[in-house]
Amino acid sequence: MSDTRMNRRELIQRVAWLMGGAISAPAVLGVLNGCSPKPSGASWTPLFLSKEEGAIVEEVADLILPRTDTPGARDVGVPAFIDVILKDAYPSEDQARFVSGLKDFDSEAQRAQGKPFLQLSQAQRLAFLQQIHDAAASAEHAQADDQDIPASQRKRPFVLMMKELTLLGFFTSEVGATQVLQYVAVPGGFQACIPIAQAGNGKEWATETSLRF
């Protein structure tokens, strides 16, 4: 019983942080009274996440960077990229924050929208993601302005970890780099300032940029 209470308290703190501190603790309490989401299952086999978690990751990644006239996050394997980088590259503290944040994200969908995230309509999912995302982004903006904390030390909440890893996985993929951005492996020369229309196809160059952002 006392363990459960501890978990509840922790969860409240996490959700409050997820929401950028914008909602009060009593409101968050509602999160804890919801039921578990119905797993829809991921279309790939996660190695680190559960199937249910993988399905949410896949959906969120594809909302962030969907298929348009070019492939989207799901098409280029971003969900599996996120699963593997979490498993192999992240310290356990960050892994735990991602997973608990993911659960909180789903619980908050249930509380705010009445259904687990994956059972919401496409429009509802996007609106919900946007709301959570914007609160977290503005919280980090304020934090970054105040303290100049390096990106790698910001302990981003789930929604921003998702965005960071979706951007990273997508734009360092072959499709992202060559079809959405433009890429030349061996430029062979340097033109310092030319009309943008003459700079290849005029899209942004996929260059090795800072890997932590």
Added chain:
Amino acid sequence: MATDQTAKDHSYDAIVIGTGITGGWAAKELTEKGLKTLVLDRGRDVKHGDYPTATKDIWQFPYGGRATDEDLKRQAVAARSGYAITQASKHWFVDDTEHPYVELQRFDWIRGYHVGGRSIMWGRQSYRWSDLDFSANAKDGVAVDWPVRYAEIAPWYDHVESFIGVSGRAEGLAQLPDGKFLPPMDLNCVETHLQQTMAEKFKRKLTIGRVAHLTAPLAHSPQRGTCQYRNLCIRGCPYGAYFSSNSSTLPAAEATGNMTLRPNSIVSEIIYDEGKGRASGVRVIDAETKEQHEFTARVIFLCASTFGSAHVMLNSVSKRFPNGFGNDSGELGCNIMDHHLEVGAGALVDGHTDEYYTGRRPNGFYIPRYRNLGGEQRDYIRGFGYQGGAGRLGWTRLMLDTTLGPDLKQQAATPGPWYIRMGGFGEILPNHANRVTLDRTRKDKWGLPLLAFDAQLRENELKMRKDMANDAAEMLAAAGFREVKTFDRATGVGLGIHEMGTARMGKDPKTSVLNKWNQVHACRNVYVTDGSFMVSSACQNPSLTYMAFTARAVDHAVGELKRMNI
């Protein structure tokens, strides 16, 4: 019991310890002058072209190229740089857990143990010193005077620039002498704008960085090609377009037939012959088998990097040198210098939205020192230069943008606004108390004692940093750039990776370890030509100066051998 043959195999005209920027130069010059030379490196062999990640595309790396948590734990010191430890470059940096050292104060000792050393990962910025620098200690009454002046070194700068290839633009500045330059790389439109406003409003120069890159072929190094503007230099260049030992000096040494290269050879000490009053050779631990070997030679060049050489010398204890090799002065290991950095400013730039670039220039702009010149006296002495660059922001700018979905993808595919950033490289004064010692109570896996670092930035540097941040912001604001923000991050000494000073040269053996020829005052057949010899740090990147002094020292040593003086 050594046979005659093994004794012969272990005896050379010269031994070079280390294969980085200076070891490669010593090897080339000694072998070209006909000396049978044993070249030792503590790490694995790397032949030119043996750069495993050099031609990979970003999607061929796991994790988008990012380091794993395990990588960051094993290579925690190199990771302090912020750029060294990625899937594309981590193999050039040591496993810090395997090569520990003691930090009495934070000290960033960033190392690469392999043939070629840090000449593979260096920043390639190549600047001459001037008499402003060589006379600074005498003028300020700091430490000891340099025993040389620019006129003595200038021909050796010519010599090394001609061989390695340095791209740059002549500017006619007294404080930053021009060299023998290959065609300069271009500044972009935003950098040119800053250059113009700095000239008009501040009478200060901005020039393209002077870099050891081939912007035109070199007839004497046909194995080296010209720069392909990939900007993946840190992986090793398959074209040999920037200077490294592997692409340039070691192939030249190899071609003479006089070089014996022995990787995996950790030099534990220099052997001193008490009877003859000279060094007879070196003692080596095989890094893989831990077997010990001795090699003898008539002359020894210590080019193991500033702290690598300090370690060898401090560990070379004899009756004659109870406090470390050549350490009659007590200055061995002292006077650690570097350049202090991570301070400057950045801004966003309006306009130029119809302008972009092709190719990835492995270089930026350089603002030569302008403080404390022409009679100006700030509340600190010496000065700093800036290195920076402008470009258009990429997709990472959208991390905290509220756009999601198709619009995010669309925005990411569109070049972002122009930004500009510059960071200072400040001179660190020599100070006897900034030092490294041997901690004989702690040993590495080869049984060698660990180095213990005790160095910090002091009052002069901290005052200088205020100008380094404020001046950058002032110049960016004067150019009309917006959202100008300064930065000033705490760093350890060492993060400039320009460490120097632990066996300084000087006129007086009582206050210096080396003479003006990089020769140990008290043992004339040992030369130390890596950053150890530096008497002050100036604010220019030092590698070119190390190379010039190395070539000059070899010329001296070979002359002294011929004259039977050593």
